[in-house]
Every structure is written in structure tokens, then in C-alpha cells.
């Protein structure tokens with residue numbers, strides 16, 4: 001008998017992961033038995049369940065064989081049990097946001113977190129030339145800060161190795177080193193049931209304890225009788241049983257309403273693993289329900305589920321806003337009776353017409369009263385501070401009128417854009433905002449143009465603040481040189497509410513100094529003209545990249561720089577890591593509480609420095625690439641595999657091409673932490689700006705920055721994660737300030753990318769980090785190096 005092709009495929013998939021047939025066979029057998037030969041479940045996500053189950057079995061064996069080692073032997077133990085592939089899957093740290101590694105988890109010490117190379121690396125400051133060989137203190141020769149020899153430690157950062165104590169330096173004490181049992185055993189990420197929760201865009205959901213979950217009563221049969229077994233049945237006109245939908249039971253109904261505008265009402269149906277289940281077409285579902293209701297409840301032909309949904313929305317709004325009084329709590333019998341009353345066919349026209357479109361066409365109900373458009377702030381451009389902040393604040397020439405005709409370099413001479421009433425400079429040149437005004441200033445983005453603006457706190461915003469309008473033809477609303485369309489060919493998920501901004505915006509406390517006075521002669525090229533790339537001798541702006549410009553004359557990042565940055569992302573342990581002195585890591589410090597955990601490490605990253613305002617070159621200088629903005633044809637699209645929205649290219653991109661910058665609000669880590677405490681979003685959009693912390697002394701809170709693209713962001717907020725072999729890499733770019741608390745983060749392709757390919761980057765996420773304030777998601781990147789291969793789902797099989 002020829003071998004079952006499905007078995008062959010399963011073996012092949014496991015072989016690609018380096019798993020031998022012998023190891024696969026028994027586990028596959030078990031799985032087939034447990035899943036009653038439902039191959040779809042096993043094949044899903046590139047045989048993830050199978051791989052997880054095999055890893056799990058291996059782990060169990062290893063734990064059985066391995067005695068709990070002494071803490072002092074942790075390195076040996078780890079090295080013993082780790083294989084190269086396993087390392088790859090787990091070595092990347094959560095760079096996307098600040099870390100909060102589990103204290104008992106050695107991953108927390110793996111040093112992969114954010115990362116960077118000191119801007120001084122190329123110039124070879126003492127002690128940093130080979131940090132892996134000679135872990136030493138780092139000194140800064142640039143910027144206003146100078147490294148304190150006591151505050152900084154650069155040392156070898158080897159995955160899963162406990163940092164070694166160095167004389168005179170504060171590092172972890174042994175009691176803080178986690179148990180090796182947890183170190184060697186790969187862990188599961190927190191279980192998030194993405195499959196049961198249809199993706200619904202970044203809305204804020206009220207915390208579970210405040211939720212309004214209604215357990216849907218047992219369904220009635222067609223004649224109003226419960227079958228008593230939780231199975232849904234109904235009758236046709238003649239009293240015959242309609243198709244019995246066995247194995248289905250109603251779960252719960254959940255009103256997840258929110259401070260920022262939308263109300264989300266979700267219904268959960270437990271279909272109890274029906275084989276071959278596929279997500280049905282929503283129109284079809286509505287139609288079937290209407291047909292059933294018409295026969296089961298004697299409703300007339302005007303009955304529509306959409307209207308019923310609208311009524312539910314209205315009831316939510318009325319009760320939620322106090323315009324109707326809350327009914328008495330119903331007893332357990334009341335639910336079904338109420339439900340029956342709802343199906344009278346008499347839709348309350350008044351409420352239907354109360355501003356809520358009858359044709360919702362989506363399972364995301366929208367309570368329109370809460371959805372006010374952002375009020376544009378009418379601020380004249382002449383109100384921008386120019387002199388006090390010491391920066392030239394001309395238009396980007398990208399306002400509505402200028403856009404389209406202007407294909408020149410935007411933003412080159414306009415470092416700051418903000419209404420004067422909203423921005424002040426403190427004695428240090430710190431750009432900051434004033435009181436209440438800041439809350440709305442960012443909405444004025446179309447009225448004044450600039451590089452840096454002040455953003456409002458979405459958490460403090462009035463209801464409806466997040467109801468950003470969008471244009472599917474161009475989500476940038478004309479703010480980029482190219483249009484970026486948005487398509488959803490997968491489902492009816494609406495686009496997420498956010499404000500498109502082409503440049504970073506200061507939220508509130510972040511210290512970003514863009515003053516010209518800070519740019520010294522060594523940081524610019526006033527004597528250049530035209531295109532620096534064509535000059536015989538590279539100018540001062542190339543010093544950062546070893547005396548050679550980072551870009552080729554074709555506008556691509558040079559291979560050597562690209563490869564180094566890729567290597568940093570893929571194998572951070574090979575690169576220089578920086579550890580903040582004990583209790584001084586801004587990330588750890590930002591987490592309130594008495595216990596400040598040890599620094600988890602930051603990669604010292606490679607920087608590109610672009611020419612800027614104090615440079616004599618022209619707008620088309622080849623060393624001004626990222627600041628020119630997006631030029632490629634991109635599209636936001638709904639991914640088919642549960643990752644939500646993603647970004648793809650509509651044109652072939654060569655290796656090393658600049659795609660876009662990561663744009664968002666500039667926050668301090670403390671602000672981000674606070675924000676995260678308030679919000680529970682399905683998707684998260686923060687990125688750390690810690691690429692150069694090694695060159696700083698102890699960072700103040702306002703100097704430890706990150707970008708959050710949740711509410712204000714550009715197209716990069718849609719870029720999904722891919723473990724290890726992503727087709728883009730992020731590179732820090734210095735443009736308007738040599739002060740590297742703040743820099744731009746630019747995405748370049750790591751290889752040739754064909755038109756229509758999804759664009760991805762490796763967030764550096766640590767899927768084992770259970771304590772991180774922003775939950776790691778369930779990765780479905782599809783990479784064979786996926787670090788999130790171990791899935792909690794397997795527990796369902798073996799427990």
C-alpha cells in the first residue's frame with residue numbers, strides 16, 4: 001500500500017525542523033487518535049500542533065533526565081540542552097517594547113532585548129572595540145551626556161547566560177538568578193485564544209472584571225422549547241425538525257465597551273471542534289437566521305437581523321449613556337422570554353433612525369453617538385515658534401495644496417511643527433507642551449506641517465477621539481508622496497481607528513532636542529553642495545558609517561551595513577550588548593513598584609546618519625533618503641491567517657530598499673507603561689528607542705524614549721512580525737538631532753521582495769516573556785524558524 005501522502009507531508013514538515021521520523025511517528029499516532037483522525041487540525045499552521053507535541057515530549061524526557069542543577073552551573077546546563085535550532089527560536093528578545101522578563105526565567109537574561117551599536121563604535125572608542133572579548137565600560141564622546149564609568153556595562157551577552165559579576169559593578173545578585181529548571185525548559189506564551197476571537201482592530205476593551213458578559217441561555221427549539229442538551233434545533237412551518245446543528249452550543253455574549261469610542265458586542269459560539277469547520281459568509285449567516293426566525297417566531301418579512309443588531313446597539317448606547325434606565329436584573333428564566341420578545345418583527349424605527357445605519361454589514365456594531373470626528377485645530381502656521389526653539393520651521397510643502405505638485409524632499413528644513421500656543425521650550429531647549437492644549441494639538445496636523453508634533457493622550461481623550469476617518473484609496477490622507485490604499489479581501493473587519501501622521505509626534509514628557517545649536521561642526525557638512533554622494537571625499541556625515549556613506553547612488557542601503565544590521569537582528573548574541581547598572585535600567589525603572597529588576601540588556605545598534613539642515617547639500621542629496629519619506633507603492637491589506645492587517649508591496653523591491661519609517665508618538669517608557677496599564681489592546685504598536693543607551697550616563701525618565709503607533713502612526717503600524725527571516729530590517733537613522741535619545745527607525749528590505757509579498761520585520765519578541773505588560777501574541781508568521789512554535793494548544797491533547 002502506498003504511504004498516506006498526509007503522513008509523508010507531516011514527516012517532511014518535521015524534517016524541515018530537524019525532527020527525525022522516529023520522533024514524529026509515535027506523536028503523530030497519538031495526535032491522530034486524540035483528534036479522531038482530523039488531519040486539518042494537525043496540518044494547521046504548518047503542523048504546529050505536531051511540532052509542539054514533539055517538543056513537549058522531548059522536554060518532558062529532558063526534564064526527567066536532568067537533575068536540577070546548581071545555580072552556579074546554569075550556563076553549562078543551558079548549553080548542554082540547547083541545540084542550534086532551539087537557540088534560534090528563542091534567542092530573540094522582545095525588542096518591540098520594553099521588557100519585563102519573568103524573574104524566574106533565564107530568557108530574561110538572554111540580553112536580546114533592544115539593541116544597538118554605539119554611535120561611537122565606528123570611531124572605536126576605548127573599551128568598545130571588541131566588547132565580546134573585553135566587556136568594559138563605554139564612554140560617550142558625543143551628545144551632552146558622558147558615560148559614567150560606573151553606570152554602564154557592556155559585556156558579552158550570550159543567550160541564556162547569567163551575566164557575570166564584574167568587580168566594582170552593580171549587577172545581579174545570585175538570589176535574583178532564576179531557577180535553572182525554568183531556564184532550560186522552553187515555555188509557553190500566555191494562551192490567547194485568537195482563534196475564538198475574531199480580530200477586530202485595535203479597540204480598547206474594558207478589563208475582564210468590568211466586562212458585561214451575558215451567558216446566553218440554552219437555545220430554544222423551534223417551538224420555544226429547550227432541548228435540554230444544549231443543542232440548537234428549530235422547526236419549519238410544518239413542524240418538522242430543521243437540520244439539527246449538533247455539537248454547537250451558545251457560549252456567551254460580551255459587551256466590551258470602552259472609553260475611546262466604540263462598543264464591541266461579540267457572541268461566542270462553541271462549535272466543539274466540528275470537523276472541517278470553515279468560517280461562513282456573514283451574509284449567509286444573517287439570511288439563515290432570518291429564515292429560521294421567520295418560521296420559528298412568526299416574525300413578518302420586515303424582520304432583519306441587521307435591524308435587530310441595530311436595536312441592540314441602541315439599547316447599549318441608551319443604557320450606557322443613561323438615557324434609558326437599567327432594567328431590573330432578570331432571573332434565569334427571563335433571558336429566553338426576552339429573546340423571544342425581540343423576535344416580534346417590530347423593529348423600533350425610532351431607534352433605527354437614531355443615527356445608526358441600518359445596514360451595518362459588519363459584526364462590529366458601531367454606536368455612532370460616540371463617534372465624533374476629530375476636530376481639526378485651526379492654527380495658523382505663523383504661530384509656530386521658530387526662533388525660540390532654534391529651528392527652522394518652514395512648511396514641509398506637503399500640505400494639501402502643496403502635495404502632489406511637490407516631489408521634492410519633504411521635511412528637510414522643518415524640524416518642528418507645532419502651534420506656538422502648544423509648545424514651549426524649557427531652559428534646556430526641551431520641546432514640551434502646555435497643559436490642556438496639548439490634548440488636541442496633534443489634531444491640527446493638516447493645518448501646520450512639521451517634523452515633530454505634540455500628541456494627545458488617547459486614554460484622556462473624549463469619547464470618539466479615536467474615530468479617525470479613513471479613505472481606502474489613500475489611508476495617508478495625502479500626507480505621503482504616494483497614495484497607500486487599504487483592502488480587505490478576507491472578511492468584513494473594518495480598518496482600525498487611528499490618525500495617520502507621517503512624522504513622529506511628541507506625546508508629553510519626552511525630551512527631544514532638535515535645536516540647531518546642538519549640531520556641532522563634526523555632525524554636519526556646511527561646505528558641501530548638491531549631492532554629497534558624488535563628492536570625491538565623503539563629508540563629515542559619512543563618519544558615522546566609517547567614512548563611507550550608508551547609501552548607494554541607487555538609493556539603496558549598502559550591503560555591508562545591511563548585513564550587519566540583519567545579523568544583529570538575527571543573532572543578537574554575536575553583537576555588543578549594553579547592560580544598565582543595577583536599578584538604573586529605564587525600562588525596569590518605569591515599572592512602578594519597589595522591586596526594580598535587573599536590566600535585560602540592550603543591543604548596541606548601528607546607526608545611519610543623514611545630512612540635514614546645517615548641511616550645504618541639496619534636497620536631492622543621496623544622503624537624504626529616509627527624510628524624503630515613502631516613495632514605494634505599498635498597500636495595507638487584511639492578512640488571511642489571523643494576523644490582522646498587514647502591509648505589502650505592490651512593486652518589486654530590490655534588496656536594501658528603504659520602505660518606510662516607523663512613526664508614532666514619542667513617549668517616555670514611563671508614559672508607555674502607564675498607557676499600557678490602562679489599555680488592553682489586541683494588537684500593540686510600541687517600539688523602543690534604546691539603540692544608543694550605551695553612550696549615555698544614567699538616563700533620566702524623559703530621555704528613555706519609545707514610539708507608540710497605536711493612536712498616531714504611519715503605515716508601519718501595520719507591519720507584522722516574522723521570526724528570524726523577515727524581509728525587512730529596522731535601522732536607526734540620525735537626522736535632525738545628534739542626541740540619540742531620539743532617532744528615526746527606518747525599514748529596509750533584507751532581500752529582493754516581489755510585488756504583492758507581505759512586508760515583515762522581526763520584532764525581536766520573546767514569546768516566553770509572560771510578565772511583559774503587553775502580551776506576546778500567538779505568532780503565526782509561518783517561518784520555519786518561528787520562535788513561538790511551542791503552543792499551549794498541545795496541552796489540550798496531553799492533559
Ligand SMILES: C[S@@+](CC[C@H](N)C(=O)[O-])C[C@H]1O[C@@H](n2cnc3c(N)ncnc32)[C@H](O)[C@@H]1O
Nearest residue numbers: 643644645683684718719720721777779780781
Ligand atoms: C504592529 S501591529 C501589526 C498590525 C496588526 N496586524 C493590525 O492589524 O493592526 C502588531 C500586532 O499585530 C499582530 N501580529 C503581528 N505579527 C503577528 C504574527 N506573526 N502572528 C500573529 N499576530 C501578529 C499582533 O496582534 C501584534 O500585537
